Amino acid sequence: MKKALLIVLFLLGFVVVIQSCSKLGPAAPKDEDLLDGPVEGLTNEQSRRFLAGDVAFNDEVFTPETGLGTVFVATSCGSCHAGDGKGHPFTTLTRFGQIDETGNKFLHQGGPQLQNRAIPGYMPEQIPFGATFSKFTPPANTGLGFLELVSDADILAMADPNDNDNDGISGIPNYGNLPDYVVPFAHAIEKTGKYIHRFGKKAAAYSLLHQTVNAYNQDIGITSSYDPVDVYTRLAIDPEISTQTVNDVVFYLQALKAPIQRQQNDPEVQNGRMIFDRINCSTCHKPTLKTGASSITALSNVTFQPYTDLLLHDMGPGLDDGYTEGTAKTFEWRTPALWGLGLSTNSQGGQYHLMHDGRAKSIEEAIQLHGGESTGSRNKFIQLSTLEKNALIKFLKSL
């Protein structure tokens, strides 16, 4: 009888454990607290492509046997974009050799990107004597699919190259040539054979395919059918990654959700949002843009809140590193999207590394580093009361 009771109790306990085990694990973070994850409404086929891209982006680690290097910056995509967020000084990359819109004079010496690491037995690249350089902290990946779908017409509508409205803010697109493998967008507006580029610190990448192929090649030293030239030997070699994988990663980047603003109903956040407009931050950090048509339903013809205009602006001598890309001047930088700003510390090791090279260790410091066209806004920020500053910072952290 006692034995039977023991057995029944054991079986009962076993069933209870089996039934409740899914509740014993840690709860998932709120969606709004994560940068990664797909947009809603993907079809099953799209979800499979997203997952394939996710694995290639976050889990695929390259080794010398699978093509890493010979010189490189990072061993995987995920190394630079933890949780699809902003990067860390450890993975900040260096570009060198171009001082004006006439092009990079150091391409024959390994420009534009410095591969500052090398596999064992090899020496990494050095910045050639006489070359100016700039350091670029990896950006967050989230919402890039939305930005890719903003039409050229909309970008041009925000541009004011001659400052016709006399607000001190111009904004110009970065025009560049397309690599052979890039097909212009349906919405593309060509200008003397060049197209509006929109991704990267200097807006030097045209599309997510362009950006992805460049990153594989220049960051990891991985050749593809799109770009078969090895960064070390500068010779064409066999592809070290499949075209399908590159395409999957591009789809993954396109289908990443947009960051979700938190604390939207907090009065202080709402006040901060009004101050953001009042001191003209929103002149460049455009709160709302809209997409064109897409095969991904969630991306197609929607408005979204990235806080960027995708244009280049004069940011003053303090941020002029003497290096540039495309048709941008050395003091011009593309307005970075502010969405996801409040979650940056989750991917930057618990603290902020803001501005193009991570030099600002707080949002307040980043604002104070603004110069050039944004000098007026910076000065207005400095004149804000402590309460107003706190409200603005709280709003920015809610993004």
Add this chain to the structure above:
Amino acid sequence: MKKLITTLTVILITCYIAEAQIDPKLLKKSTSDTAKKSLNMDAVYERPFIAVGKLPVALGGYMEANWQHSGTDGVSEGHQFQFRRMTLFVASTIGKRIKFLSEIEFEPAEKEIAIEFAALDLELHPLLNLRGGMIMNPIGAFNQNHDGPKWEFTDRPIAMTQMLPATWSNAGFGIYGKHYNTNWMFGYELYASSGFDNSIIANRENKTFLPAAKENSERFEEMASGEPLLTGKIAVRHNKIGEIGLSYMGGIYNKWQDDGIVIDDKRRLDVFAIDFNTTLPKLNTFITAEWAWINVGVPATYSQQFGNKQQGGFADIVQPILKRNMLGWQNAVINLACRFEYVDWNVGKFKETDENIGDELWSIMPGISFRPRPQTVIRANYRIQSQRDLLSNPPSRTAAIQFGVSTYF
């Protein structure tokens, strides 16, 4: 692989035929109590074997199977049923003071059949024994004493499997010996063997990862560095206090020359470990702990993704709470247990920020086990784990409930 399977099949058929032709009463079972006091270095022979008639070999083995449900940050793969491994031992006394023992492991998930140990032991004197063959490098204690049925937890210690390479064996030769004096035991081991290769700092784990070298089966024929890996251990035991072991493993690990041409700098690997185990008097609480430090020569021009220092270890506390006849089994035991684990795969600071590099893990795993016999364990654990990435971003949190069985046979 085919040869191995054929050999195993022949051994098993021979045993079966031998058994069929003899009186079953002639089967001699060595029911070694796997909890008895001995040095960790004795673990390879401290196993239950069965001898069949006058067949010159004794057979044994163990198997491990688990169910688990784990989740990390709210994401779970659901219920998982795992057949971790089945291991066969074949031992033979070839002659007076000449022994042979082999351990062959089947791991279905890894699609791997591996010889973990196959060595000839020649005793010249209790303090001087020669061992040669496929030896198990005595770094720490777990590497030699890893049989599933000996432990109260379904998982092996993380530091000993994901930092040190558990069941790390190599072709090699060495000496070992023991000395007894009333309550005291002293043992030593010293081996020269094949070793590691470049994969420990160039692998898909994206970290310095010594277990990556296990995938290189070429080490059984040709070493990457051409220089022996030295492994040494001394252990002292007092029957009323416990056992403490100090071990070292090191050497050049990388391929620095090819066809006589120098192609790289020589880079060293050095591992130090300390292990301790004791049983507290009266309470019969069993405590076992192990900690290891690893130094790896990583080129300064390579990535700090691959650390040049690692450390980690574990401590198990096992408390028998009931020992009596249960469900018809004599002296069956129920234990409560808890394992504490820590691993830092990258000890150091970023050159760029002078801040600590992350890549570390903490885990606490309480559990309960039932041993109807010392050689068989039914166990349930609950793992709570926290892991930081390289940049020390907010840690991912994992919880897992595990149930498993493991037994010698």
